[in-house]
Amino acid sequence: MLKAMAAELNCNACRNRVGLASMRYSKDGKGLICESCYNKQNSGVSIKIKQQEFSRPIDTSPKKKVEFYCRNCSFKWSRALDFRGPKLCPSCGRDTIMYNLPNDADELLRELDRMDDV
Numbered sequence: 001m002l003k004a005m006a007a008e009l010n011c012n013a014c015r016n017r018v019g020l021a022s023m024r025y026s027k028d029g030k031g032l033i034c035e036s037c038y039n040k041q042n043s044g045v046s047i048k049i050k051q052q053e054f055s056r057p058i059d060t061s062p063k064k065k066v067e068f069y070c071r072n073c074s075f076k077w078s079r080a081l082d083f084r085g086p087k088l089c090p091s092c093g094r095d096t097i098m099y100n101l102p103n104d105a106d107e108l109l110r111e112l113d114r115m116d117d118v
Helices: 035-041 106-118
Strands: 009-012 018-021 023-025 032-034 065-070 076-080 096-101
Touching: 023 035, 032 035
Parallel strands: none
Antiparallel strands: 009 018, 023 032, 065 076, 065 096
């Protein structure tokens, strides 16, 4: 049975054998050294990176969608009402798209009413 072996290198400063994951470049950038030698070289500065927290609010409200239909390839899809991208069919790439409106007049009026609510 084979065991997974971690790659190890010799530190250029202290010559100890250290795992590759804990190796860092020296101050001059020419050689690899271990974490403890790195900390000694950099006046005890820790190499751990502080994780930043992002506090941007995420909008989870459902977006109003509009249905489209391509006259060229008959592909149907929907997009958010406030979509600002190209007005091309995502399937064939042509500009032969139309709104996919309901067939019944009552459904059409309800759809237009919903679009005005936005």
